Amino acid sequence: MKSRRDELVDTALRLFYKQGFNATGIDKILSESGVAKMTLYKHFGSKDELILAALTRRDEQFRDWLTNAMETASPDPRAQLLSLFDALEKWFRGQAFKDLGFSGCAFINASGEFTDPDHPAHRIAKQHKQEIVDYLAKLCTKAGATDPETLAEQLALLKEGAIVTAHVRGMPEAARVAKTIATGLLDAALPA
Amino acid sequence: MKSRRDELVDTALRLFYKQGFNATGIDKILSESGVAKMTLYKHFGSKDELILAALTRRDEQFRDWLTNAMETASPDPRAQLLSLFDALEKWFRGQAFKDLGFSGCAFINASGEFTDPDHPAHRIAKQHKQEIVDYLAKLCTKAGATDPETLAEQLALLKEGAIVTAHVRGMPEAARVAKTIATGLLDAALPA
DNA sequence: TGACAAATAGACAGATCGGTCTGTATATAT
């Protein structure tokens, strides 16, 4: 059973993601979640704190989904790395996070609204991206890459490019463009 | 000499870019530009129209800068394509658009605040990205690529990945990560 | 000098914002 706090965070995440952070008012979150205003301010000190809680929830949710998708795709680390882009395409096409749809990356969006790198929301975004790079580097090591960190940075950059292209241009097939490049990188960087 | 309209659009672009669209109020644009409110509403029917004008200005400004940087870098189309990433790194480090600094891509940011693909701001963003792809495809053709459209899409995706990585993670060296990948793509796709 | 266009300052309206407060209802546990 969901707590009132969970109800708030889930509703906030959904609205922030679809309509933006600054454009989403407290009152809309309250009416859509059916929670009273005082309850919000018992759990969170301010709207800003609710934003951070929503982003933290998204971080867990997204990385759980991604690592699960990649690890169930294949036992082979090389194939797992490539399956990243298959998972992305499903996301772009609205087949993951069905209650949220696809409105780009919540962390890229947050960094766009809070451009100051010291803003807490921007810091969470940076941390989220770093954790994904670290996860990819782990897989690259398992796959036998001689320079797993560099390879992970390259794959992560392809991921970001695919997300932006899919969202701004409405082009979910960007995932396959990225996958093609990634295949070439893995062929060159991994032992046959 | 700058018209009052230009003064408004330039100030609006600077504030929208640094602080976000929804977070920037009309009054701040007016006070920083020294323009009266009625003058704004004579030139533009609403804040939304000013947003569109600012994005349109940014489109011209950015593509002028980019194509100029690439075409002055070398007469060779292959080298021009690679110099895209040198230009990006200068941008990331704040050495281009000195009055604006670097706060990510204004069009990615706009798409993040106006996620609806039918929103006029999102449409302008999509169009901006498409025009850059078309320009890259033209250069790829000149460089002798057998499939210039695909190559252009790949290079554009690398560009988007570099921008996001540089902004969200504060990592201007992402331009070189992208350039390394691009070099491999060009080596494989262009005649020796 | 006089007419006209454009921009100015600033009050104002109506809505919405984030956040505070009071008072009531509900549910659990002793």
Added chain:
DNA sequence: ATATATACAGACCGATCTGTCTATTTGTCA
């Protein structure tokens, strides 16, 4: 049954938002 914690509804506050209005000033051209 009573005490306690939690959440409810909703009024309320000051600030801010976009957009409208009036009245005044500035600059230009004839």
